[in-house]
Amino acid sequence: MKEKPIRVDYRTDKKTKPIIEDIEFGREFTDHMFVMDYSFAHGWHDPRIIPYQPLTVDPAAMIFHYGQSVFEGMKAYLSPKGDALLFRPQKNIERLNRSNQRLCIPEIDEKFVLKAIKQLVSLEKEWIPTKQGTSLYIRPFIISTEPYLGVASSQQYQFIVILSPVGSYYKEGVNPVEILVENEYVRAVVGGTGEAKTGGNYASSLKAQEIAERNGYAQVLWLDAVEKKYIEEVGSMNVFFKINGEIITPALTGSILPGVTRDSAIKLLKHWGFKVTESKITIKELIEAFHNGILEEAFGTGTAAVISPIGSLVWNDEKITINQGKTGELSKRLYDTITDIQYGKTKDPFGWSEYVDKALIK
Template sequence: MEQTIRVELSTTKKEKPKTDQLEFGRTFTDHMFVMEYSDPLGWHNAEILPYQPLMVDPSSMIFHYGQSVFEGLKAYLTPDGDAQLFRPERNLQRLNRSNDRLCIPPIDEKFALKAIKQLVALEKDWIPSTEGTSLYIRPFIISTEPYLGVAPSRHYKFIVILSPVGAYYKEGINPVKIAVENQYVRAVVGGTGEAKTGGNYASSLKAQEVSAKEGYAQVLWLDGVEKKYIEEVGSMNVFFKINGEVVTPALNGSILEGVTRNSVIQLLKHWNIPVVERKISIDELHQAYKDGLLEEAFGAGTAAVISPIGQLTWNLEHLVINNGNTGELSKNIYDTLTNIQYGKEKDPFNWIEKVNEPVRVKR
């Protein structure tokens, strides 16, 4: 029997920020979803509560051993005023893959989607309507057992919070400058790179800090062993259009399988544009640039959707791509994905999940 969700409404409402003043991930809505796990009860006590601080013991294992996972997706407002999600089942499937890697008990994906939809429906008036804005959804799980010992926790909290957001990068769809990272690494095969866990992002901060001081929006990560093969750009998957063919690094155990990445690949195939997932080295990319074959480059992820790369800096050489302009393909992908997400264009892939409809079981 599926458990119910207890709802406690907030008695005070927060003031909503003006849409032209939205920063990414700074403002949060009136309510949140919380569910607990313990042995032998399993996942239980599902609640929608007023947004509030968490009460956790200082010895909770999350603070000491970093056992946590998270996801990121968005709710969009259509021209008709409906709220909808973009491929949320993919995020929840990935959350469970991350759970498995971090030894966290799996969640019921169908119930989690029901909870997210109920929370978003409750907070629908927090979804901004200005173009390019949305309601960011952050599901996450933390280990809460009060124990100083290196072992999987026996207690967890699964929480979902919501944040009205504008553009992730202030540059928007305009090209960004990226530095190729030669010193630090993001992840290695056999590590946690293909899981969405906080430690991956903590280890990326130093390189990001150094590159930001030099005027770069993010770094291009190379593999952690040979520091030769391209993996991700910042916290996004990366694509290159080389001589008419689109290339993206193949999933290898250290690269996160992005929902937007998968969507871009499906879209390119739908358009009959050649796309391949394979290993690509920074040397190969540099040679393609020298030969005049590197036509476009862009990052792909939930937060920014598509982020064109106008310049790559590697070994002090500036590789200016497409004269520093947004490429036609990058723009077409961005427009098509966002039009589907906002309900402005037909969805031929069955990607959209209406918030006010029952949860569909997709196969």
């Protein structure tokens, strides 16, 4: 797409901003959104910022019938000086294009999309909440819009970015949660779409999550789809274990989403001198580590919650309590460091935080 100025249609009837203490994650949305269209003849075109509004989509649009879609999740933060910051946004946009490749969706111009997201966030800067632990959630997504009932790749798409002021993803906050190990249902399989961020992966996870919540668990721990013994993800997050001083996280074998927070945690841990191993680990090995007294911590990593400590796991009716059900020292250190970087409160040795209106933080 030849870069063109982004047309802006300003909303005149501004919404009343929510009280952040009362807000649920992903329930409130800002005044504007970004939209861009794709057609086989014209490529990506007509980039525009318009008032937030419902979409008009043909009932035969292929998204409704064959699920050809991808999305991302990222956040904007407000620094103590009032600057709007993004955290490693280029990594999310790069991952969006990898998802596009897997779902046969035309790739986007990464530099242009980052520019568009910055322009939208800058316009909606007043929506970024100021309370610690809050942020402005950014949801870019692409849907197939061609009205056609043949099973094929669509030749028409819409790329959309919406924004939502949010508090904590889990009501427990950074406190440990109880997790059920899922033995029946599976999330993804190697060769499938597990390493892409597409809606079908999340739809297939809902049944197990529903059962877990009904029985009082916050999330499920997913095992591999073939042998059902190798640990993959926890809920919609990547998962880490501290075993005898070593940090172990499942290797990216094709069925696991390569998380930006996962990558950030690995880089921080290595920077601090920890041994980090990306490898397969079975649920039996984890339980054995617990019984041997060397399972020290467990936690999930993801954009929404950042770090979510695991207080206990239940597998085959056996409950194991990790670190006495308390937030581990390493989990808290990771959470505090990553969030301090995100909010511009501490030195950023990796150049991860990016000003919306300025150059990289020095």
